[in-house]
Amino acid sequence: MLTDKPNVQASLEAFRDYVIQQSRSNLTKQRRNVSRKLYRSLSGTVKVNANSFEFDFEMEEHGQYLDKGVRGKTSSSKAPNSPFKFGSGTGKKGGLTNGILKWVKAKRLQFKDKKTGRFLSYESTGFLITRSIYHKGMKPSLFFTKPFEKAFKRLPDDLIEKFGLDVEAMFNQTIKQP
Numbered sequence: 001m002l003t004d005k006p007n008v009q010a011s012l013e014a015f016r017d018y019v020i021q022q023s024r025s026n027l028t029k030q031r032r033n034v035s036r037k038l039y040r041s042l043s044g045t046v047k048v049n050a051n052s053f054e055f056d057f058e059m060e061e062h063g064q065y066l067d068k069g070v071r072g073k074t075s076s077s078k079a080p081n082s083p084f085k086f087g088s089g090t091g092k093k094g095g096l097t098n099g100i101l102k103w104v105k106a107k108r109l110q111f112k113d114k115k116t117g118r119f120l121s122y123e124s125t126g127f128l129i130t131r132s133i134y135h136k137g138m139k140p141s142l143f144f145t146k147p148f149e150k151a152f153k154r155l156p157d158d159l160i161e162k163f164g165l166d167v168e169a170m171f172n173q174t175i176k177q178p
Helices: 006-029 037-041 061-068 095-107 122-136 145-176
Strands: 043-048 053-058
Touching: 006 037, 006 043, 006 053, 006 145, 037 061, 095 122
Parallel strands: none
Antiparallel strands: 043 053
16 A cells, blocks of 8 residues: 555654754743743644655744844844845834834843833833844744754755665565465
């Protein structure tokens, strides 16, 4: 039976599990895991069919921006090759502001006023950070891209080897049947 490819399935599942585990580890090491929402949202599906296989990775939308970076409205120096740009009009309105405000509150981060020495409100601190990110952009973290590329380099040889084992097992099973 052609759809019975346990070795290919196992190889692709190992690839998926490695990428997800390393991506989660990178989020934690890079201290980008405050709410753990992105961490928990990382998942993948593998489906092996008769003549092909399907592969999907899923994550929260902001994971793409975090991984690839975002070019700023006035400067692209932090993420010159990013497919995303602030101020393009395609993103969700207020998404950055709300996300940064939640992050500032979770981290309990407050800047000080230079003149008075008093702490600024969370909203003011969030506004300053948001404005800076909006204009200057956001550097790519590659938390997902690096593990994916590393595992993908190893995948073809492994897949060919596993696929060969499946074809051999299928061939032997077909020969034995009357």
